[in-house]
Amino acid sequence: xxxxxxxxxxxxxxxxxxxxxxxxxxxxxxxxxxxxxxxxxxxxxxxxxxxxxxxxxxxxxxxxxxxxxxxxxxxxxxxxxxxxxxxxxxxxxxxxxxxxxxxxxxxxxxxxxxxxxxxxxxxxxxxxx
Numbered sequence: 001x002x003x004x005x006x007x008x009x010x011x012x013x014x015x016x017x018x019x020x021x022x023x024x025x026x027x028x029x030x031x032x033x034x035x036x037x038x039x040x041x042x043x044x045x046x047x048x049x050x051x052x053x054x055x056x057x058x059x060x061x062x063x064x065x066x067x068x069x070x071x072x073x074x075x076x077x078x079x080x081x082x083x084x085x086x087x088x089x090x091x092x093x094x095x096x097x098x099x100x101x102x103x104x105x106x107x108x109x110x111x112x113x114x115x116x117x118x119x120x121x122x123x124x125x126x127x128x129x
Contacts, residue, residue: 004044012038 007024015022017030026034090097096111 002044002048004041005048008038008041008045 011024012026012034013022013024014027015025016028017023017025017033018028019033022030024030024034090108098109098111100107100109
């Protein structure tokens with residue numbers, strides 16, 4: 001985040017204050033020396049959090065808009081934020097892909113191509129009494 005966040009995380013500490021050996025110590029009078037700087041850092045970090053929250057809400061609104069406009073959002077990885085259909089997010093080789101129920105509860109159907117030189121084995125079991 002920022003230097004203010006770094007100071008809150010690592011510089012300020014509960015040990016005795018010493019201007020040379022431990023300038024971030026809050027004990028032994030350090031709270032008097034550091035009260036205002038700590039408040040400034042807290043205010044700075046709070047402002048950064050507000051900005052980040054607004055950006056997160058904007059991103060969520062964009063995702064909702066993409067989803068509601070029929071584009072759909074299929075997330076392929078934690079870093080994938082591009083709206084797209086299920087068909088555009090999955091690559092297959094040697095199979096035909098079809099998306100059933102586009103724009104709704106999409107399902108991907110993969111069909112073997114008989115001419116690609118691959119063999120697809122399907123098995124079904126039956127329990128007869």
